[in-house]
Amino acid sequence: KAGVTQTPRYLIKTRGQQVTLSCSPISGHRSVSWYQQTPGQGLQFLFEYFSETQRNKGNFPGRFSGRQFSNSRSEMNVSTLELGDSALYLCASSLGASGGANVLTFGAGSRLTVL
Amino acid sequence: KQEVTQIPAALSVPEGENLVLNCSFTDSAIYNLQWFRQDPGKGLTSLLLIQSSQREQTSGRLNASLDKSSGRSTLYIAASQPGDSATYLCAVRQGSGGGADGLTFGKGTHLIIQP
Numbered sequence: 001k002a003g004v005t006q007t008p009r010y011l012i013k014t015r016g017q018q019v020t021l022s023c024s025p026i027s028g029h030r031s032v033s034w035y036q037q038t039p040g041q042g043l044q045f046l047f048e049y050f051s052e053t054q055r056n057k058g059n060f061p062g063r064f065s066g067r068q069f070s071n072s073r074s075e076m077n078v079s080t081l082e083l084g085d086s087a088l089y090l091c092a093s094s095l096g097a098s099g100g101a102n103v104l105t106f107g108a109g110s111r112l113t114v115l
Numbered sequence: 116k117q118e119v120t121q122i123p124a125a126l127s128v129p130e131g132e133n134l135v136l137n138c139s140f141t142d143s144a145i146y147n148l149q150w151f152r153q154d155p156g157k158g159l160t161s162l163l164l165i166q167s168s169q170r171e172q173t174s175g176r177l178n179a180s181l182d183k184s185s186g187r188s189t190l191y192i193a194a195s196q197p198g199d200s201a202t203y204l205c206a207v208r209q210g211s212g213g214g215a216d217g218l219t220f221g222k223g224t225h226l227i228i229q230p
Contacts, residue, residue: 004158033217043204045217056217090158104149104218106158 002027004093004107012113018079021110025072025093031055031102032074034066037088037109046089049074050096078112086114117142117209121221129229130197136190136224138205143183146208149218150179150190152201159204163190195228202226 005024013019025032033048033056045058049068066076072093078085088111092104118141128134138148147166151159163172163179165188171180178191192199202225206218 035217035220042222043206043218043220045219048217058217092159103161103164104159105161106151108158 004091004105006089006091006107006110008110009108010111010113012115013081014115015081015083017081018077019081019112020075020077021089021091021112023074023076023091023093023107025074025091026105029093029095029105030072031094031096032068032072033092033094033104034074034076035090035092036060037090038086043090046076081114083114086112088112117145117207117219119205119207119219119221121203121205121224123224124222125225125227127227127229128195130195132195133191133193134195134226136192136203136205136226138188138190138221140186140188140207140219142209143186144209145183148179148181148188148205148207150177150188151204151206153204153223154201162203197228197230200226200228 007022031050034046035043037043047066048056052068063079068074088109090106090109092106094102094104096102120139122137145167149164150162153159165172165181176193181188202223204223206220208218209216
């Protein structure tokens, strides 16, 4: 059974550019959530999607956006990149919506470096 | 705002010892608490999930307890092995309004098991 797949694994961008990250959840999982991990702030919740609808959103500026497709694959986009956006972006999927006993399975992450 | 604290930040012990990692959270209105491990350069692996109505969960050499009223959880690792070396993260999922929020993570405990 394939795990959560994130692409690309590594990428380098310059300030002002935009980036799109992709996440393919485990087959059958309908919930996808995104997290940002930095050495200073640790892991922070970005947003969660379930059945193509955004259910929750963390405290990030509007430059961070996402969407989920009918096959549950998800993308997140960051526009007008800043140096502080350099981070490991992690995607996680679960069978159902958030809450209860839904265990999250994380992907290996996409490491973004902004120069 | 929920805050999660993990103590100690780092721990180094010889192989074979039993050890306890601590996690505390400020708001007891949680749906569940999860423990993860993260190996260098990789995503997170879920270890144990404790629902708010439960007191503990066990998996192999791992035992996690939850005291919601005092805002504390512990992860007990028995007979530690070098392969247990990793960063251990505690995360709580809190409910609000119409649904559960994303996970709030602690900064983690970096564990080294000396052979």
